[in-house]
Amino acid sequence: MSRSSSKDRSSSVPPSPQNRPTFPREPDLYTSLLSSRLTDTQDNGTFNNNGNPQATGSSTSPFLAPHRTLSSFGAIPTARLDDDRSSILSDGIGSNNGAGTSNGRKRQLMSTSELARSSGVKHPRLNYLSYYIPAIKWIPHYDLKYLAGDVIAGITMSSIYIPMGLSLASNLAHVPPVQALYSFAIVPIIYALLGSCPQMVTGPEAAGSLLVGEAVRHAINSGKQHDDDDTKNAIIAGIVTSICGVVALTAGVVRLGFLDSVLSRALLRGFISAVGFVISIDQFIAEFGLISLAKLEGVSHASSITKINFLFNHISDIHGPTALVSMVSLAIILGFKKFRTRIQDRHNWVVFIPDRFLVVTIATVLAAKLDWASNGIENLGDVAETNFQIRFPFKQANITKIREALPTAFLISVLGFFESVVAAKSLGSPIDANISSNRELVALGVGNILAGLGCGLPSFGGYGRSKLNKQTGGKTGMSSVVLSSITMFCLWFVLPYFKWIPRCVLSAMISSVAFSLLEEAPADIRFFIKIRSTPDLLMMFIVFTLTIFYSLELGIAVGVGLSVVQILKHATRARISILGRVPFTDPAIFKNAEEFPEEIVQIEGCLIVKIPEPLTFANAGDLKNRLRRLEVYGSTIAHPSLPRLRSDEHNRNVVFDVHGMTGVDGSGAQVLKEIVEGYLGRGVRVFFARGPRKGGEVWETMERAGIVELVRGGEGDFFEHVSDALKAMEAEEIVVERPASV
Known part of the structure; x- marks a missing residue:
């Protein structure tokens, strides 16, 4: 996953202004905010000021050493362009006491007045007031x-x-x-x-x-x-x-x-x-x-x-x-x-x-x-x-x-x-x-x-x-x-x-x-x-x-x-699902096994669970129950009175696809830790795919809760894609694909 420094340096050269994309809304404000932040851009601890990836884990963990694709702005990763745009604007409107870090130090943020002046607004206070009193x-x-x-x-x-x-x-x-x-x-x-x-x-x-x-x-x-x-x-x-x-x-x-x-x-x-x-x-x-x-x-x-x-x-x-x-x-x-x-x-x-x-x-x-x-x-x-x-x-x-x-x-x-x-x-x-x-x-x-x-x-x-x-x-x-x-x-x-x-x-x-x-x-x-x-x-x-x-x-x-x-019923229901792989796809495509059973193949010895939503106190309580149904029946809608339909041999490894888990509160982190501890206690390896950015709020919550340490201590890891987690297991010769009908 490492890249040459020459490649990083060449890719960090910004393109000519005429080739840069423009945005129809607030171009001056966004451009000024972007330029003020490019001097020490980082991916929440993943990149340093020179744009080089920092060592954040073992070389076998693609998620911990993500690749960096530069956009036409020349300094912002393409995959994060929309997120950075919103975060830059929200950061800029915040106070000057600095939220976020750059290589471990506080970043000085621009106030609303400074942002307005940098965008050419002559009367910032009047402009601010006119938003709340449109007649002005x-x-x-x-x-x-x-x-x-x-x-x-x-x-x-x-x-x-x-x-x-x-x-x-x-x-x-x-x-x-x-x-x-x-x-x-x-x-x-x-x-x-x-x-x-x-x-x-x-x-x-x-x-x-x-x-x-x-x-x-x-x-x-x-x-x-x-x-x-x-x-x-x-x-x-x-x-x-x-x-x-x-x-x-x-x-x-x-x-x-x-x-x-x-x-x-x-x-x-x-x-x-x-x-x-x-x-x-x-x-x-x-x-x-x-x-x-x-x-x-x-x-x-x-x-x-x-x-x-x-x-x-x-x-x-x-x-x-x-x-x-x-x-x-x-x-x-x-x-x-x-x-x-x-x-x-x-x-x-x-x-x-x-x-x-x-x-x-x-x-x-x-x-x-x-x-x-x-x-x-x-x-x-x-x-x-x-x-x-x-x-x-x-x-x-x-x-x-x-x-x-x-x-x-x-x-x-x-x-x-x-x-x-x-x-x-x-x-x-x-x-x-x-x-x-x-x-x-x-x-x-x-x-x-x-x-x-x-x-x-x-x-x-x-x-x-x-x-x-x-x-x-x-x-x-x-x-x-x-x-x-x-x-x-x-x-x-x-x-x-x-x-x-x-x-x-x-x-x-x-x-x-x-x-x-x-x-x-x-x-x-x-x-x-x-x-x-x-x-x-x-x-x-x-x-x-x-x-x-x-x-x-x-x-x-x-x-x-x-x-x-x-x-409340909708909010407290955990919407997890089991995933299967669509055969003959490269890169690998994974679909809901319950919705598309005829299109996918199950992964022998592995349970792939997708968590598509933030994990909070409201839905965390239902997560254990629905996860157990996936383990026992392979479905979240199966009635508990049914006999066991899925053996423990199919659950030797668990991969959590947490791409949609954009937030975790205290109760959610506690339940997630208990789930990981339960798996590790039964000898099940736990992997996380498409997880939170290192240094981000979700990552820090999981790290403080001890989830990261538990996963790595149990020979699991964090990966950028589900297929990467499967490859890691395949290298250990513990993963075998079988048709869904078997």
């Missing part, structure tokens, strides 16, 4: 060519979602309609300043508003307040919204953005479908003119099953004019949605038609001119015109309400964050912005905290309206600023005219949203049936059923609990 970057460099599209998109959003906000507040959250407008006035502009997705539109959502309504319903049913106490209902909404903001902000600060992967698609589809069903049943009462009767019988805040029973018992009491206006409004909204979907590919202008705004405007004008109220069609009524008041929710008088609102606020935060991140990542950005889940949490958290001070509704990003924003020309956060500005204008000047809006029309708008929540469920169900994913179907059914028959909180809580159990 996009506002000074705003391109006026985007202005027309942003303004049109903002107006379109306002015409559709301001009436929708009134519906969500009055019909789902059971708070004064103006509270939704406070959210639309505050959260979008905050998100425009702090959010990482310029085209995202934030605001109250149906699921979150319904959960706020559940909190209000709980307070009413417990006798702590009355249904018509708008002030106390608004305070509850403000408390829930503020807690949502605190939860989101805290999660973003401590970098919990990765949790958007915790909830499965089946769980969310089951819950969202249940929300759509619950909303539909709620709105039927208003659409049929049965609001007063429902309040009289005390079913306004009852379960969905109770409301269904109420509707069947009072079919004869349906108010004809109200039902007619509701059905016509709903038919227009749904019909235009279908029409727009069919022709918008050929005629893009159709997306600019604010169908909901037109329906609400026409219905409001007709209600005022024709006095629909005299015919029994209930209007929205006077909307509070009081000045905006800041109510700090976290005070002693609200302790009981805060404690009761915590579960609801947490669920809203989880659902809202998941939908926001999905929307942000699906939309992307016309200016190639970097979408960060953690920054999304911070932006949404700050926005909801401020909205909660005004007793607004919880607000998160929505894919539907964000997609419409993109389709109508929105390119930057300016469209959200326009939305907030128009909402403020409505709060100051248009509120008196809202009183003529028929409640049944607002209910029809909410019903259209509920149907959109339900329309994707059949496709998901068909897909899960097609791939025979019984666990996902069962998850959807459980969450949907519990939400319908019991409560929203119980449905999502059980769903999250089941998801966590699935994650």
Whole structure:
């Protein structure tokens, strides 16, 4: 494995600059970091400053004396180019106290400011701050060519979602309609300043508003307040919204953005479908003119099953004019949605038609001119015109309400964050912005905290309206600023005219949203049936059923609990496998013996085990059990009741292929040491192939744990390839190949 020094010297000459590869992202930063590190590059103790391999073990151990293939940079091993790139960048961003060594001495690392200056950044601190506050970057460099599209998109959003906000507040959250407008006035502009997705539109959502309504319903049913106490209902909404903001902000600060992967698609589809069903049943009462009767019988805040029973018992009491206006409004909204979907590919202008705004405007004008109220069609009524008041929710008088609102606020935060991140990542950005889940949490958290001070509704990003924003020309956060500005204008000047809006029309708008929540469920169900994913179907059914028959909180809580159990089961299962050699391959190829039994040959007297993942406390406990199954049965899926299928003669040597074992914690190292000790005690030689770099974190952990000493003391060793370990055994004349069928 040794190489001549002349070869090393010739290979270390860097190529000409024109032949060097370039990277599309941060070339200046990477090049400067690379050049600063080339002066004392080493492979964690494997190479010295002159690029010559150091003696790190016996000459029979290829892994301990790896060959060095130089890349076009002239000093970095090709096999480690990607790893070095990430490690250089991460090292450079670290502190100056030096992490890592060069020939046993500390390496001086560059600070973030030094890295920025070396890359030509004039104002490092401002550049650093602009990552967390994107408005610092996009506002000074705003391109006026985007202005027309942003303004049109903002107006379109306002015409559709301001009436929708009134519906969500009055019909789902059971708070004064103006509270939704406070959210639309505050959260979008905050998100425009702090959010990482310029085209995202934030605001109250149906699921979150319904959960706020559940909190209000709980307070009413417990006798702590009355249904018509708008002030106390608004305070509850403000408390829930503020807690949502605190939860989101805290999660973003401590970098919990990765949790958007915790909830499965089946769980969310089951819950969202249940929300759509619950909303539909709620709105039927208003659409049929049965609001007063429902309040009289005390079913306004009852379960969905109770409301269904109420509707069947009072079919004869349906108010004809109200039902007619509701059905016509709903038919227009749904019909235009279908029409727009069919022709918008050929005629893009159709997306600019604010169908909901037109329906609400026409219905409001007709209600005022024709006095629909005299015919029994209930209007929205006077909307509070009081000045905006800041109510700090976290005070002693609200302790009981805060404690009761915590579960609801947490669920809203989880659902809202998941939908926001999905929307942000699906939309992307016309200016190639970097979408960060953690920054999304911070932006949404700050926005909801401020909205909660005004007793607004919880607000998160929505894919539907964000997609419409993109389709109508929105390119930057300016469209959200326009939305907030128009909402403020409505709060100051248009509120008196809202009183003529028929409640049944607002209910029809909410019903259209509920149907959109339900329309994707059949496709998901068909897909899960097609791939025979019984666990996902069962998850959807459980969450949907519990939400319908019991409560929203119980449905999502059980769903999250089941998801966590699935994650833990997946994380604690050791994914080891037995390998066999594909005959007549040079270099030798090894495949999973269980998946490709007809393509491989077994190695007589040798068990080759692949560990494809980091070894931690979570999966180390299962490693011994699954390893024993491989020894006894040659498979990890064989049932323990079977008789022994593999004799001890086939396990005289064990080779661990640990290429995927990129990390080992204390528990994992302890279990691995016990396994090695057990083999050595039975006279079995242990080899490691494709193992960790000497000097790396995994190697040092194994060395400190005594695993390296045990392996070498038991006449084993560490090799660069599995075939090298087999050759070493073959040299001892203890390895014989035989067909897998024998």
